[in-house]
Amino acid sequence: MTNRRRECDAYYTPEWCVHRLMDAMHLCSGVWYEPCAGHGAIVKAVSSWHKKRRFQEANIRWVTNDIDPSGIDERMEANPLGRNIVSDYLIQEPGDPVFGSVNSVITNPPYILAFEVIKKTFDCFHDANIVMLLRICFLASIKRQSFLCRHVPDIYVLPNRPSFTYDGQGQYDYAWFVWKKDQKNKRSGRISILDTTPIQDRKNNK
Numbered sequence: 001m002t003n004r005r006r007e008c009d010a011y012y013t014p015e016w017c018v019h020r021l022m023d024a025m026h027l028c029s030g031v032w033y034e035p036c037a038g039h040g041a042i043v044k045a046v047s048s049w050h051k052k053r054r055f056q057e058a059n060i061r062w063v064t065n066d067i068d069p070s071g072i073d074e075r076m077e078a079n080p081l082g083r084n085i086v087s088d089y090l091i092q093e094p095g096d097p098v099f100g101s102v103n104s105v106i107t108n109p110p111y112i113l114a115f116e117v118i119k120k121t122f123d124c125f126h127d128a129n130i131v132m133l134l135r136i137c138f139l140a141s142i143k144r145q146s147f148l149c150r151h152v153p154d155i156y157v158l159p160n161r162p163s164f165t166y167d168g169q170g171q172y173d174y175a176w177f178v179w180k181k182d183q184k185n186k187r188s189g190r191i192s193i194l195d196t197t198p199i200q201d202r203k204n205n206k
């Protein structure tokens with residue numbers, strides 16, 4: 001494996017990571033926005049979680065965006081009734097009426113832009129839940145200290161390391177960082193440990 005990161009940080013979220021979060025946390029339905037959606041892995045995983053549990057598909061309407069156009073066909077297939085955009089999230093105008101109705105923003109942001117993506121989301125979506133898949137070490141940082149100590153997230157730890165090459169061998173510890181819409185300015189947060197996922201499921205990206 002090479003150490004060079006893929007262009008645009010194109011490391012897509014394994015389905016099981018989303019399923020473990022959904023097992024543990026409820027976000028109300030409505031409009032959900034995936035601002036760095038790649039080929040729509042999170043959108044597809046939210047849908048398959050509902051199907052797998054034979055839950056009626058929640059009334060979630062998606063808006064997806066990515067700077068890289070290569071995933072647009074797959075996103076349109078995963079989200080045929082919603083809106084699918086190709087643009088740089090960091091310069092997107094929040095004045096667009098479509099964003100006014102967003103009640104949850106969820107993504108696995110590009111690693112090198114993760115902090116920018118989080119700050120942009122805080123600036124643009126005051127009334128939305130914010131959910132980000134990040135390395136756990138994101139918490140410990142001099143650069144981010146001032147922001148994080150004023151906006152401490154709830155942390156949902158994935159006990160298995162995700163592999164973004166789907167071989168089951170992850171290199172880093174990850175967690176979902178969650179800022180609920182009415183609890184964004186907290187000085188402390190809650191830590192939950194998510195369920196484990198069998199290796200077969202992780203290898204199959206199931």
Ligand SMILES: C[S@@+](CC[C@H](N)C(=O)[O-])C[C@H]1O[C@@H](n2cnc3c(N)ncnc32)[C@H](O)[C@@H]1O
Nearest residue numbers: 008011012013036037038041067068088089108
């Ligand atoms: C780590 S991948 C994750 C993709 C997707 N969120 C998922 O969970 O599978 C990060 C994605 O961010 C996109 N990206 C990078 N810079 C971006 C920007 N400025 N605006 C929007 N998307 C961006 C990349 O093209 C890539 O698809």
